[in-house]
Amino acid sequence: MSSARTATTDEDIEDDTAKEAEIRFLDAFAARVAAEGIEAGWAPILAGFPPVVGAMVRDAIPRSDPASIVAAAAIGRDRSFRNVAELAAITAPTLVFSGSDARHPTALAGEVARILPHGRLASEAISSDLHTAEDLARVTAPALREFLDEITQA
Numbered sequence: 001m002s003s004a005r006t007a008t009t010d011e012d013i014e015d016d017t018a019k020e021a022e023i024r025f026l027d028a029f030a031a032r033v034a035a036e037g038i039e040a041g042w043a044p045i046l047a048g049f050p051p052v053v054g055a056m057v058r059d060a061i062p063r064s065d066p067a068s069i070v071a072a073a074a075i076g077r078d079r080s081f082r083n084v085a086e087l088a089a090i091t092a093p094t095l096v097f098s099g100s101d102a103r104h105p106t107a108l109a110g111e112v113a114r115i116l117p118h119g120r121l122a123s124e125a126i127s128s129d130l131h132t133a134e135d136l137a138r139v140t141a142p143a144l145r146e147f148l149d150e151i152t153q154a
Contacts (some may be wrong), residue, residue, distance in 0.1 A: 026076035041069065050100055059133070062078050084108075084115055093103035093151040094119040097140065100127040120147065 033041030038061050046054040094116045096111030106125065113121035122143045126138060130136050 022076045026073040030070045031072035033066050033073070038064055038066055038069060041066075049102070050126060050128050050130060052126065052132060052136045055132050058137075084111055087112055087115045088117060091117050093120075093147070093154075095120055095122055095143065095147040097122045097143075098125045100125060112115075116153075122147075 022136065029041050032044075042057055042061070045058060049057070078148070086151055094113075094114070096109050097120055098111040098121070099106060100108040109125075110121050113119040122140070124139045126136070126140075130139060
């Protein structure tokens, strides 16, 4: 996929090659969790996440059990959407936050917000500057409050 491309294609949601890679990734994650425990399962993954996501995962590990995590990893076998156009069927008001990683790029978030009948792209992103749940709340809460105020008054 070219980073210079601005149009969103079917592959931006889930192409078959990417889906197969995701299944292999989640199967390997589940196998590590089952064999070595939750922390070992997450260890090679957390460095690639935005800091706030890593912090929330580390915070949740003590409250998690391996069997539930192994079962949840099976979600990788599900396919939410084959292409962005399918999102047009979602009619609920939706606030879309972009991310700072390759799986959640701003361009895709913008395309999703445009296609959703009542979608809006938040001006804030889930960026690598966010390190804690409090940072995440500080950045997203104002946009969420404003969005919820608007849709409840409509």
